[in-house]
Amino acid sequence: MAEALLALESLRFDAGGRTLIDSVSARIPAGRRTVVLGPNGAGKSVLMRLMHGLIEPTAGRVVWSDDRKPVQAMVFQRPVMLRRSVLDNLTYALSLAGVSHVERTARALDVLHRVGLAHLASRPARVLSGGEQQRVALARAWVLRPQVLFLDEPTASLDPGSSAEVERLIGVIATESCSIVMVTHNLGLARRLADDILFVDAGRITEHTPVADFFAAPRSAQAEHYIRGELSWT
Amino acid sequence: MSTLTDSFATAGALVIQADPQLLGIVALSLKVSLTAVFLASCLGLPVGAAVAVGRFPGRRGLTVILNGLMGLPPVVVGLLVYLLLSRAGPLGAMGLLFTPTAMVIAQVVLITPIIAALSRQIVADAWREYEEQLRSLGASTPRAAFTLLLDTRFSLSTAVLAGLGRAVAEVGAVMIVGGNIDGVTRVMTTTIALETSKGDLPLALALGFILISIVLVLNALAHAVREWAVRRYG
Numbered sequence: 001m002a003e004a005l006l007a008l009e010s011l012r013f014d015a016g017g018r019t020l021i022d023s024v025s026a027r028i029p030a031g032r033r034t035v036v037l038g039p040n041g042a043g044k045s046v047l048m049r050l051m052h053g054l055i056e057p058t059a060g061r062v063v064w065s066d067d068r069k070p071v072q073a074m075v076f077q078r079p080v081m082l083r084r085s086v087l088d089n090l091t092y093a094l095s096l097a098g099v100s101h102v103e104r105t106a107r108a109l110d111v112l113h114r115v116g117l118a119h120l121a122s123r124p125a126r127v128l129s130g131g132e133q134q135r136v137a138l139a140r141a142w143v144l145r146p147q148v149l150f151l152d153e154p155t156a157s158l159d160p161g162s163s164a165e166v167e168r169l170i171g172v173i174a175t176e177s178c179s180i181v182m183v184t185h186n187l188g189l190a191r192r193l194a195d196d197i198l199f200v201d202a203g204r205i206t207e208h209t210p211v212a213d214f215f216a217a218p219r220s221a222q223a224e225h226y227i228r229g230e231l232s233w234t
Numbered sequence: 235m236s237t238l239t240d241s242f243a244t245a246g247a248l249v250i251q252a253d254p255q256l257l258g259i260v261a262l263s264l265k266v267s268l269t270a271v272f273l274a275s276c277l278g279l280p281v282g283a284a285v286a287v288g289r290f291p292g293r294r295g296l297t298v299i300l301n302g303l304m305g306l307p308p309v310v311v312g313l314l315v316y317l318l319l320s321r322a323g324p325l326g327a328m329g330l331l332f333t334p335t336a337m338v339i340a341q342v343v344l345i346t347p348i349i350a351a352l353s354r355q356i357v358a359d360a361w362r363e364y365e366e367q368l369r370s371l372g373a374s375t376p377r378a379a380f381t382l383l384l385d386t387r388f389s390l391s392t393a394v395l396a397g398l399g400r401a402v403a404e405v406g407a408v409m410i411v412g413g414n415i416d417g418v419t420r421v422m423t424t425t426i427a428l429e430t431s432k433g434d435l436p437l438a439l440a441l442g443f444i445l446i447s448i449v450l451v452l453n454a455l456a457h458a459v460r461e462w463a464v465r466r467y468g
Binding site: 049052054072073074076080081082083084092093096097124125126127 | 363364366367368369370371372373377381384385386387466467468
């Protein structure tokens, strides 16, 4: 396996008296696209929030292989647009990242061109369609030049056209030496984008294999069940 | 009924004649209350946002206190400010009692909790939607609070208007600390109280109609601006 980007060491997370993540250990490889699969309530999103540092583990550690934490960004299922223009949404992210004032606009415009949203730069972000907002959210993540991009069901509430566009953009971002960790229920998306599958069930990782192996021969009964169940719906 | 019709006629006549004394009273009312609203907003909005977003001990207690203080009785506020500003009081040396400044101080005390409590609620609701996104982008708590204040600006206008409505309509506090001195601290509500006690009901009611009209016009303007802004910015 490639060099590890981050290691999860006996991670546990409790909330409301329940254990949502239970003694999870894994190594997420650098420069690869890891897709997290699993049934609803399995703890996929919680696991990703632990990796990203949005929540603190109850026990265990998230260890980055580099001494310095890599630049991270996350795209959520429902994009949260600030009540300002598309361009200002991007420059806001850059200002929080400490990018100098003179650089922000140029970098933001450059990324908007690359995601094909330059014509919307001065539009208020909140009045855009859901698909456009999600693309702005991706652009806002991309403009930070992340070394790791976390995606939580980025296509779940989009129509097929927007979905395809978001998928294409994720593919482009992944080619720029950016590791990807994505939660999804869209098995087609997982097959096309993933290098590795991390299968989570009831707060534990039950499988961590290359994508071809996972779909050809899932090792656990739950995973097989999940694949069959999901496929019958898609 | 005759009192009502008389007072309509009186109100109309007063407005048409643009009686200088009346104009002075209306102008002082607006000057005192708008100044108080401005100062109370400078205090209340940041406090509301800080209580909504911050994590510190006693936050719940503070929320309850803020909500409770929305119902402060104006006469009690007036009395407290009177004691502070009277000759023997701690701030007596400043000689502010029975001046418009004293009235502004009393109204600031009265409406800051209203603006703080309402803005806390508005910002807390927005925080639920924005929290993960802002924390993912690395926003500090003060920065997040400031961003939320900006993003909820249209809703916050309602909180500010509630403060203005309360300030311009209350009589107890300004009566006690202002003293209803003709030409110096006489405002619309104190004039209404005075004319009522003198038995000039038509004049008192006429002033009441003018007061209500001013409040309605201010609210209509604010509503129109808000409608336009929401359509424009989402």
